[in-house]
Each structure stands twice: as C-alpha cells, then as structure tokens.
Amino acid sequence: MDSSNKKRVAIIGAGPSGLAACKHALAKGFVPVIFDSGASVGGVWTRTLASTKLQTPAAAFQFSDFPWPAGTSEFPSHDQVLGYLTAYARKFGVLECVKLGCKVVGAEYSGASEKEVTAWDRWSGNGEAFGDGSGEWHLTVEHIESGSIQKYEFDFLIVCVGRYGVTKIPTFPPNKGPEVFHGKVLHAQDYSHLEDHDAAELIRGKRVVVVGSGKSGLDTAAECAEANGSKYPCTLIYRTANWMVDHKLTWGLNVSKRTTTRLAELMVHKPEEGFALSLLATLLTPLSLLGWKLGLLPDRFYDLVDEGSLVLNKCDSFSFCADGLVLDSGKRVEADVVILATGFNPDQLLRSVFTSPWVRDIVSGASSDTMLPLYRQVDSLLLIITSFFIFAIQNIVHPRIPQMAIVGYLESRATIYPYEMMSKWVAHLLDGTVRLPSVKDMEKSVGEWALWGQGARRRSGSLFLKSCIATVTTWYHDQLCRDMGYSARRKKGFVAELMEPYGPTDYADIQ
Ligand SMILES: Cc1cc2nc3c(=O)[nH]c(=O)nc-3n(C[C@H](O)[C@H](O)[C@H](O)COP(=O)(O)OP(=O)(O)OC[C@H]3O[C@@H](n4cnc5c(N)ncnc54)[C@H](O)[C@@H]3O)c2cc1C
16 A cells, blocks of 8 residues: 555546546545546536536435435536535545646557557556556646646556547538538537527527437427527427436336336346346346336426427438428428537547557447447446436446556446446555456456347447446446455345345445
C-alpha cells in the first residue's frame, strides 16, 4: 500500500463514472488526477434540456453509500442530479482531484512494443495493474480556455468518457439532405447544450420536427410541444413503436421490483450460465414477456398528443425538401426547425481518446457490433428488459491493453451503481486484491460474453445497443463481488435472496 501511493493514476472524465472511479481509488490510497473538458463535474448532467429529469427512480440511481437527501422526489430533476453528484464528489475528496477545462486529446501507452504486448500471456505482462513498472501512459491535454497543450505521464489510466461526445447524423443521397432545407437542422445534443433562453427562442412559434423516439427524442418533442401548443404542433418522427407508459402507471405496477430480483434474472439467459440455468431461462422466458418491454414517457406526453400539440408520424426513412421533410409514404411534413435525436457514436468517442491506431482498433472491437471486447463485462440489451429500469454493466479491462481500465460506456437508466461496482473492482485491481487470469482465459471469457451478446441481439432486434444494459445486473455483480473477495449473496435467507429486489445499497459494505 505504501508503494501504491506513489503510483500515478489518471482518470478521463468527471461524470458519474469518473467520480466513482476516483472515490474508490482514493479509498485505496491513490491520488488520481481527473481530466474533464467541461466546466464542472457531473458529465451529461451538466448540460441537459431544462425539462430533463431522471427516468430511473432515485433509489436505483444512487451510489451505494451515498443516499439522496431526505425528501428527494422519486424522479429528481437534472439540477438535483447534478447537485447530488457534486455533493458526492465534495464529500469524498474527489473535487480536489479534478482538472476542469482539460480535454485529453491523446493517450499513448509507452513501454513494451505492440509486438511484445501481443505476445504476453498475462495482462500488462505480469497480470498486475502496473505491470513491471516500466510502462506508462502519456496523456496530451488541451487546456480549453488557453488552447495550450500539456503532457502528463501516469502509471494507470481509467477511461470514463461516457457515450455522448460524438453524435450520429443520418446520411442522405445528394439533394435530399439538410443542404436543401431552408430551415435549421441541429442534433438533439446541440439543442440540449443551448442556454435555456436560447433554446426557448429557437423553437418559439416554430414548426418543429423531432426525428427519433429515444429518450432525447421524446423529451425534446415533449418540450417543444409544451412550448408551442397546438398552434404550432411539434411532429415526432419515429421508426419503431414501443410499449410506452407514464411514471404513474409504471410504478403502480411496481415493475422495478419485478426486474431486479434474482427470480427475474432466472427468466433470462446469462453468459456462462450452464445447462440447468439455460434450460430454466428457456422455460421461463415467456413469463418475462408479460410486462417488461416498456418505455417511460415524459410527463403529459399523451395529453400533448390529445391536445394536438404533438403529432406522431411513423416512417422508416425520410429526406429533406426546401420546406420540411418528405416521409417514405410520400407525406410532406412542413418544418422550420428539425432536431435530429438520432443518437450517438460511443465507439468513435472511445477510439478518439487514443493515439495509437492499434489501440484505437482493438479497444472498441472493430469486428463486433454487439459488445466491447473487454474482460469482466455484460453487454447487450435483452428484449425483455424494461427500458426504464435497465442497468448499465459492462467492460472493464481489455486483455491486450495494459495498465488501463474503462468504466461506464453506455446509456442506461440506472447506470451509476453498476459503474460504481466497476470502480470498486478497478480499485481492488489497483491494490492487487483482484487477480486476473491469463490473457487466454480472459479472451475466452470475452468470447463467451460475445456469444451471449449475439444471442441477445437476435432476441432484442432493434432495441439492441452495443455494450449496453441487461437484466443480468446481479449476475454480473456476483462476478465482481467474487473477484474482490466478497460474498455475492447480499440478502438474508433463501426467499429474500430470490424475491427481494437488488439495488445499490446491497453493495454499500464493499469498499
Ligand atoms: C438526457 C439523458 C438522460 C439520462 N437519464 C438517465 C437516467 O434516468 N438514469 C440512468 O441511469 N442514466 C441516465 N442517463 C445515462 C447517463 O449516461 C448516466 O447517467 C451517466 O451520466 C453516465 O456517466 P459517465 O460518467 O459514464 O458519462 P458522462 O456523464 O457522459 O461523463 C463523461 C465525461 O467525460 C468527459 N470527457 C469525454 N471525453 C473527454 C476527453 N477526451 N477529455 C476530457 N474529458 C472528457 C465529458 O466532458 C463528461 O464530463 C441519461 C443520459 C442522458 C444523456
């Protein structure tokens, strides 16, 4: 532990993942440096739509040992989330470690050559977080305000850049794209980054079309519809119809409890599950379909539709014309502003951190569209998942990239405590408690998860997101607990273990 204090740990990103990674590294005696390009800690929660609030109940969206203030509503506003994250960072001494306005524009491993690394039997050469001490990460950091560049060296790198830095924009044939449109086109992220006043000004009295029915699309459409009413209705263009409900209905049914118990997990296939569990999952799968494929809507969504403030249009493809959009049915939708809520490219964001083409290529698994090729992961979205109570759980270390971990890569609605579990695991790796198997065994495990991910993709179709979410949260946390030397069974007695929902506080004692 004495020598660990001297090891230099860098974290890229001060969102929930980076904050948790820092807190747990501090707890093990390291003093990490967090670089974040933003102006404050909190990641995506620093800049959202004015109307954004948690979709996940606060009880699920919390760190295991840091409860929300008494009296917090079930679905806190984005300001409250930001306040919660900042308070967490303050309480555990994380704020002192953060360098804001600092964008990492290049991370490069310096030590063993690519050829040597490829030949290693053990991760980092000897299976340990810091290898033999000769390798290090060189970070090139741009100070946003001054534009100056500074170089830093670290012994271990934790990448916590989230999924939202790089937007996905649809492509169109010539003369069918935004270039022919006389109005304004912007991505939902750019809209959410506007100051509230500027955003209100942009849409006031305008015919707004929102493309995409994910979380951002629904929120943006609802916000525009509320602002302009039925005089200038907002049109939402969507490709896939999902089962959508509002908060009250959802929690009236208490679906969260149904989806976070071990009993619920028995109904889905799990990686490396063995014959008996696989058979059970196959037999029970129909039960899980009874009510889980649901999405959560913004407040008053259907009221807005009934009032005529929000118009829903289903279409598979569209193109632009001078005064709006032409849908694949031939229908024209007039517009002044088109907001593309068409998602993000998280792989590109992740790749952009690294300088070496080799690391760029292997970090996001060029050959796989189901998961990141990392050890200790859960990737994929099962068909039966509720889209309002799904958990982000995924990848931590790449068998071939030394002295580096990735925490938090995906979007989900109860993300932070799985990210916290990953952070705990990384901290235990840093202090030598977690022992990694050989590279061969790590790659075998990665392969099994990949296989499972492919099955999940088949079952979930269009709902599948790479390296995303699963109903197998507890299954995954079981692995992490065992790696860290803790019991995976966190409840008292067999019945409680099977029937009681699992949540953040079940893991509070793991430090
Ligand atoms: C609108 C919206 C609503 C959401 N609602 C929910 C919800 O209800 N429940 C839920 O569980 N999840 C929700 N999420 C998911 C959300 O991703 C997580 O809550 C969480 O913010 C992810 O944390 P993170 O730290 O991994 O990533 P982020 O919050 O994205 O933070 C990443 C940080 O990395 C920094 N960064 C990136 N690249 C660099 C670089 N090169 N150099 C320096 N800094 C860099 C960024 O500035 C950012 O601060 C929502 C997401 C969005 C966008």
